[in-house]
Amino acid sequence: WDEALEFCCERKLKAERLRKFGPESVLPYSYAGTIGQLGYGSMDRRFFHRLGASQLDRTICASAGGEALTQVYGLKLGTVPQDFAHAGLIIAWGSNIHGNNIHLWPFIEEARRNGARFVVIDPYRTRTAALADEHLAVRPGTDVLLALAIMHVLFRDGHEDAKYLQECTLGWEELREHALKPEHSPERAAEVTGIAAETIERLATAYGQAGKGGRGAAAIR
Helix, strand or coil, X not given: CHHHHHHHHCHHHHHHHHHHHCHHHCCCCCXXXXXXXXXXXXXXXXXXXXXXXXXXXXXXXXXXXXXXXXXHHCCCCCCCHHHHHHCCEEEEECCCHHHHCHHHHHHHHHHHXXXXXXXXXCCCCCHHHHHCXXXXXXXXXXXXXXXXXXXXXXXXXXXXXXXXXXXXXXXXXXXXXXHCCHHHCHHHHHXXXXXXXXXXXXXXHHHHHCCCCCCCCEEEC
């Protein structure tokens, strides 16, 4: 941090870099976090526009999910917060709900009072993770492997919603084939993600059985 602060304070050096490489050598890279519309979509935009910096779609944490929703449903949909109260399993994957999604928390508490299990997947022990029934501290950058291992169990044990996949999605057969490869087994994923194979098996099975046999459905945030 000392080195970074020193670099940022060296105005002459920055000016020389801008003259040498041009203003588009600066790439703003950020998104909303807990800042809000005025904080992340106002003054910083003016500053970088005046500087002449490179332009970027400033939705680095939402673009992929938004595109997936559009591809599958035709428009961006989200789960109604009140529906979380009826869930039997709630997974917060990389989401510090108690810190920056606080309007959702009362419905999670209601679900837990009714017997729901609350699992957090996050490298950091956030406030939300500390309040969870279980915190899976996945190693940074290995979330995809964990997701594939969960899908491996779902497809292997027949927990997938075949009717939904056939009627509402494209390419799920290729995904199934890929997820069932030996390198995506819970045992192999455990070596990379730091999450025990038994834990992956248990979470995947609970997710696959959610909403069946009188169990509450699963909800992910």
